[in-house]
Amino acid sequence: RGEYINPAKQMTHGGVYDRSDKEMQYPWSEEVCQVLSNVFRLPGFRKNQLEAINATLSGKDVFVLMPTGGGKSLCYQLPALVFGGKTKGTTIVISPLISLMQDQVAHLIEKGIRAGMINSRGDLDDRKSMFRLLNSGDLSLLYISPEMLNTSGQLKSSISRLHSNGQLARIVIDEAHCVSSWGHDFRPDYKELKMFKQQYPDVPMIALTATANDRVQLDVMHNLELKNPAVFKQSFNRPNLFYEVREKSKDVLPEIRDLLTVKYPGKSGIIYCHSKMSCEQTASKLQQFGLRVTHYHAGMTPDERMDVQTKWQEGSLQAICATIAFGMGIDKANVRFVVHYTLPRNLEGYYQETGRAGRDGLYSECILYYAYRDASTMMTMIDRDECDFQTKEKQRSFLKQVVQYCENKTDCRRLQVLRYFNETFDSAECHKSCDNCRSSNSTDYEDRDVTEVAKNIIRVVRQLQNENVTMLYCMDVFRGAKTAKIQNANHDGIEGYGAGKGLDRIDIERIFHHLVTVDALKEMSSVNKAGFASSYLKTGGQASAFLSGLKNLTMQFPKKGTRPKTTTPRVSASSRAAAGSASARPKSSAKAVRATTKVAARGQF
Ligand code: ADP
Ligand code: MG
Ligand code: ZN
Secondary structure: OOOOOOHHHOEEEEOOOOOOOHHHOOOOHHHHHHHHHHOOOOOEEEOOHHHHHHHHHOOOOEEEEOOOOOOHHHHHHOHHHOOOOOOOOEEEEEOOOHHHHHHHHHHHHHOOOOEEEEOOOOOHHHHHHHHHHHHHOOOOEEEEOHHHHHHOHHHHHHHHHHHHOOOEEEEEEOOHHHHOOOOOOOOHHHHOOHHHHHHOOOOOEEEEEOOOOHHHHHHHHHHHOOOOOEEEOOOOOOOOEEEEEEEOOOOHHHHHHHHHHHHOOOOEEEEEOOOHHHHHHHHHHHHHOOOOEEEEOOOOOHHHHHHHHHHHHHOOOOEEEEOOOOOOOOOOOOEEEEEEOOOOOOHHHHHHHHOOOOOOOOOEEEEEEEOHHHHHHHHHHHHHOOOOHHHHHHHHHHHHHHHHHHHOOOOOHHHHHHHHOOOOOOHHHHOOOEHHHHHOOHHHEEEEEOHHHHHHHHHHHHHHHHHOOOHHHHHHHHHOOOOHHHHHHOOOOOOOOOOOOOOOHHHHHHHHHHHHHOOOEEEEEEEOOOOOEEEEEEEOOOHHHHHOOOOOOEEEEEOOOOOOOOOOOOOOHHHHHHHOOOOOOOOOHHHHHHHHHHHHHOOOO
């Protein structure tokens, strides 16, 4: 397996001041290049870094979307040290995790940069001297937690004083998806950050995140009240990662053992589990195989967690069984595998978690163990949760997308995930770097003309689109779903209602998604009266070409009886033998089927 070059790591501008480069024709360009090489000691800029730096130094609001490890920090750390720009003074950085702040501040101080942090922890004397530094205006970067901003009047008045002295350079919102309740990691404290643009409209803001689809993006910009922000976006594809979904059999632990001992001996990885208890149990079972593995979750003390993290970072622990509390902001380049022991709660988090593999650009694997019974359990947990109806609906639809992803064994994994980020991906670019592309064998597939199906779908959408309906809803109408919501809506007069009755749910989903990529349908995000961004399905520019018969639709489908039921086991002979016939369902299938019926009857999946 060769070495892949991660596009996120390619330089787009040399670090040398070059007046012929159009991004280097600003009054501050020479200074920017000097700071890059003298302070950060970097050879050049990666994609969108210099563009974002120039935009913020011009005084614009900026929104940066870059995959994890792409180099977002430089986009605000470097401008904080450039004084030829339109703003001078202190940069305030809002960051969600104390460990993340500590890490960054330590790195900055090492480089001789005047940086500090104020958070709810830390001793009183330290905090006092930090306030003195801040008030003197001598600090280049101050990291604060959003809670601090909400609870400390002293902090607010210091910031206000900086502003009236003309020394509030810019506001940075790191991990900005936390602002959106549509995001996977919403933090209520982040909502208050809109006060910055309200109180200091002249101070530029820069928001950065690794994970945002159009809806989350719109929601973030709306909630922060950014003014005509310059948006920098790039492909989220990570070519060096291999994506795979495996059926979760009883033998999953020996399979993981083999991954650690046979395939990646001495190499590091993360095993994500869905609960604290599952982290501990999984870790202790792997320890019984003699593996250097331990657990990590929010129930441990900060010292315990720091200890585990350090041991893993230096390699004395091979893998960590962790909840999603682990990983944000951790900079370890040589993570070779990320395993999801239980299916993730949403695709956005999944992509972020798998994104921690292979930051060095080398081949790494992302393995998701999927069992329908796990999905049913999680669905029940959502039902039982105390949270409000809207939150539940959101969580259900997130989980449903994950189930769709796991069950779609036909389309390229990259195509499926990137679609969620509203990115069109050509599966030829995957180069067989996912289970579906690798196992796609042209003899198992056949072309089918689904023009009539497509027409009916487009008709349904055309008739419903003015009512602001979601894709999910249109699918249900097309299927003639027996849910109360659809039955009560009385769609009998709608042309195409129930036309998809005889079709496979997975195929219907694929056709809907495909119609979006060919612009027969489109998803539109908008902010509703309540301030929520939602995504609605509309007909696209090519809809009439299909309806009038100008265009046909042919798609590939697995031949009858060949739809793959299991992911090929490929770890060891022992686990293969133990699994018995590859197509046999696990023993617990009776229970799983019962769960399926129950859940399906409630129309959740
Ligand atoms: P992100 O916040 O986008 O996940 P970071 O800002 O933490 O990423 O950067 C990830 C790594 O990339 C860091 O080790 C950083 O030093 C490195 N890096 C950032 N920009 C450059 C660059 N222009 N050239 C080389 N390395 C860079
Ligand atoms: Mg970051
Ligand atoms: Zn693929």
